[in-house]
Amino acid sequence: MANADKELRQLDFFADTPKPVPASPSLMPFPLARRRKLVLKAAITLMGRKTQxxxxxxxxxxxxDLASEPRRHGAVPDQVEAQLLAFHQAVGYEVLGRERHPMTPNGAA
Structure with a gap:
């Protein structure tokens, strides 16, 4: 019986737990071009400016401002550039669509 007691011991359930992996700088939380409200606000503001x-x-x-946030979190410069280019295209499409099809607030519904 004494030998059986010696063999029993408390298991350490946390001994083999892997350490948490830090967030990869290659991950972007949400693509800039897909942030609809941001794209819309940028397009409307650009169209509202009177001068070049x-x-x-x-x-x-x-x-x-948009580039500084991912850079602070360690994003790769090429990835930041790709995000900004996609955002630029999204804003351009929004401006183009609004110029081609302006909304007439006094028009018929």
Whole structure:
């Protein structure tokens, strides 16, 4: 009986637990081009600017701000560039669609 007691011991359930893997910088939480409200706001703001200088200042500030967040989290520069290019295209499509088919608030429903 004494030998049986010696063989019993508490199992350490956490001994083989793998350490948590840090978030990979290659993961983006949500693509910029798919953030519908952000694309819409950027398109409307760009269309509302009266001068080319105003549009360029707004766009430059927006892109700089959007690029800084993934860079702070360690994203690869090529990936950030691809995200910004896709966002640029999404905003361009939105502006083009609104210019071709303007909404007339006083029109018939």
């Amino acid at each position: 200088v105003g549009r360029e200042k707004y766009w430059g500030r927006l892109v700089r």
